[in-house]
Amino acid sequence: MKVSExxxxxxxxxxTDKGFADREIKSCYVGDLLSWVMGRAGQDSxxxxxxxxxxxxxxxxxxxxxCILLAEGVAIDEEVIKKADSQGIIILSTDKxxxxxxxxxxKAAAI
Amino acid sequence: xxxxYEISGTxxxxxxxxxxxxxxxxxxxxxxxxxxxxxxxxxxxxxINTVIxxxxxxxxxxxxxxxxxxxxxxxxxxxxxxxxxxKEGYSTATDTVRELGFGAGMGLPNMxxxxxxxxxxxxPGKGTTVVLTINL
Numbered sequence: 001m002k003v004s005e006x007x008x009x010x011x012x013x014x015x016t017d018k019g020f021a022d023r024e025i026k027s028c029y030v031g032d033l034l035s036w037v038m039g040r041a042g043q044d045s046x047x048x049x050x051x052x053x054x055x056x057x058x059x060x061x062x063x064x065x066x067c068i069l070l071a072e073g074v075a076i077d078e079e080v081i082k083k084a085d086s087q088g089i090i091i092l093s094t095d096k097x098x099x100x101x102x103x104x105x106x107k108a109a110a111i
Numbered sequence: 112x113x114x115x116y117e118i119s120g121t122x123x124x125x126x127x128x129x130x131x132x133x134x135x136x137x138x139x140x141x142x143x144x145x146x147x148x149x150x151x152x153x154x155x156x157x158x159i160n161t162v163i164x165x166x167x168x169x170x171x172x173x174x175x176x177x178x179x180x181x182x183x184x185x186x187x188x189x190x191x192x193x194x195x196x197x198k199e200g201y202s203t204a205t206d207t208v209r210e211l212g213f214g215a216g217m218g219l220p221n222m223x224x225x226x227x228x229x230x231x232x233x234x235p236g237k238g239t240t241v242v243l244t245i246n247l
Contacts, residue, residue, distance in 0.1 A: 033215035035159070038152055039224065043144070051212045058127030062134055062151040064144075079124070087131070 001025050001109040003067045003090055006046065009108040010101075012069065012092040015076060016084045023090075025066045028105045030098050034059050041065060046109075048101050052076040057083045067091065069105070071098040112136075112174045118158060118183070120167025123211060129170050130155040133181075140174070146245060150179055153226040153243050156218040157183045163208045164188070165239060178227075179245045189235040197223065 004022045007014055014020070029041035030048045034055055041047055043064045049056065052074045060068050067090035070076065076091070084091050094101050105111070114136065116129035134151045154172070161168045165185025172181040190196050196203075197219050204214025223229050228244040 032212055033217070034212040035156060035215040035217035035221055038155060039217055039221040043148065053211050054124045055126060055211060055213075058131055058155065061131055062127065062155050063148070083124075 001111075003046075003092075006067075006105065006109055007092055010094065010104050012094050015070070015091045015093050016081055016089065020090045021088060023066050025105075025109050025111065027111055028102060028109070030102050038063060046105055048098050048105070050074050050098065052080065054080045054083055056080070057087060057089050060084075060089045061087045065089075069094060069101060071096060071101045114172045116170040116172070118161045118165075118168050118170055118185075120162055120165065120185075120187075123162065126159055126162045127155055130158050133172050137174075137179075142247070146179075146247065149225045149227075149245050150181070150243075153222045153229075153245070154181050156221045157181070157241050157243060159213060160218050160241070161185050161187075163204055163213055164190075168238075176247070178247055181243045181245075183241045183243075184238065185240075186238040189237055189239055190231070190233040191235055193231060193233065 002022045026044035027042045028046045031037040032049050032051045041063050044066045047065050048069045050071050070093045073095040137147045161183045165187035168185030170183050195201050199220045200216040202214045202216035208214050226243040227246045230242040233239040
């Protein structure tokens with residue numbers, strides 16, 4: 001499933017540039033501790049987290065994730081959005097908690 | 112090819128920029144994805160440690176035919192107990208740093224896991240040098 005299809009299926013808010021370069025999702029990872037996520041999340045994954053500071057952009061870029069999905073509707077600074085856009089990182093948002101979001105991703109993307 | 116980076120010890124928002132820049136270079140050089148991933152993860156962890164524990168420092172990364180060698184140098188407090196620091200989950204990070212999502216105690220374990228060789232030279236009160244080698 002592509003990121004755009006996931007966003008549509010789960011009614012996710014696209015926080016970063018809406019004209020993003022679409023990409024395929026291959027897995028999903030849930031976590032808020034950056035080093036933990038860094039060492040374990042896979043390439044092309046959807047990363048569900050409640051962490052919304054600027055460092056999530058570097059983690060997503062270095063692991064080459066498909067997108068970040070912010071859970072529980074957490075607030076995000078404009079500075080983080082700008083940085084994500086400059087590095088082509090897609091950030092989505094949902095009001096669901098991480099558990100509910102992971103289930104929804106699993107159901108929609110069959111991963 | 113040699114790259115030099117200055118790592119700020121105060122600007123947390125810039126943490127990871129050296130790793131991101133170097134990863135881009137490796138991708139442009141057409142290195143295999145698994146090598147790029149190994150470098151990106153181990154280098155990011157070392158860079159973050161240089162920021163949050165070392166109070167900033169320098170990074171020199173060299174690409175040769177056989178390997179990629181990346182050294183981080185700081186003049187921070189040093190590592191008191193390396194065996195403890197190598198344990199997953201052990202961290203001396205402050206609460207402020209933890210609130211940013213760091214301090215999981217996975218920095219050195221991730222470096223050991225993803226780099227082919229990890230050398231640490233540390234003197235309490237003087238600083239730490241971490242050298243990561245990734246074989247090509």
